[in-house]
Amino acid sequence: xxxxxxxxxxxxxxxTVRMSDTxxxxxxRFSVATNHIGxxxxxxxxxxxxxxxxxxxxxxxxxxxxxxxxxxxxxxRQARFTGNDGVxxxxxxxxxNRIIVGDEEQKx
Numbered sequence: 001x002x003x004x005x006x007x008x009x010x011x012x013x014x015x016t017v018r019m020s021d022t023x024x025x026x027x028x029r030f031s032v033a034t035n036h037i038g039x040x041x042x043x044x045x046x047x048x049x050x051x052x053x054x055x056x057x058x059x060x061x062x063x064x065x066x067x068x069x070x071x072x073x074x075x076x077r078q079a080r081f082t083g084n085d086g087v088x089x090x091x092x093x094x095x096x097n098r099i100i101v102g103d104e105e106q107k108x
Contacts, residue, residue, distance in 0.1 A: 006075040008094055010034055010048055014068045014101075019061060026054040028061045032070060032094075050074070052096040063101040073098040 015031035029051050036044045050072055052058050064070070074096040083089050 008072075008074060008076055010050075010070075010072045010094065012048075012070065014064060014066055014070050015047065017064055017066055019064075024053070026061050028052045028054075028064050030064055032072060048072075049091060049093040050096055051093050052099055057098045058096060060101075064099070065101075068102050070102075071098075071100040072096050 010032050012032045012034040015033055017028065017030040019026065019028050021027075029049070032048045032050055034046050034048065036046070038044055052061065052064070052072075054061050072094060074094045076092055077095050078090060078092055080088060080090050
C-alpha cells in the first residue's frame with residue numbers, strides 16, 4: 001500500500017501577524033521568513049503563510065509577535081477563495097499543529 005506524507009517543519013522569523021476570535025476559538029494567521037544560503041553566499045528568503053488554532057499543542061497565541069524566532073510543525077494545505085475583486089485565488093498555507101516561539105525554540 002502506498003503511504004502518503006504531508007509534513008512541513010519551518011524555523012525562521014515571524015513577519016506579519018493577524019489574530020482573531022472565532023466561534024471555534026482563537027486563530028493566528030502569520031507569515032514566517034526562512035533563509036537559504038546558496039552559491040556565492042547569496043541569501044534567498046522565502047515567506048510562508050501559517051494558520052494556527054489555539055489548542056492542545058498550541059497555546060499562548062499572544063507570544064506570536066513580529067520579529068520573534070519561531071519553530072512551526074504542521075502540514076501544507078491549498079485554499080481557494082474569491083478576492084474582493086471577484087477573482088478566484090489559490091494559496092498554499094501551513095496548518096500548524098505545533099509552534100514554539102522565542103527562546104523555547106532552541107529546545108525543539
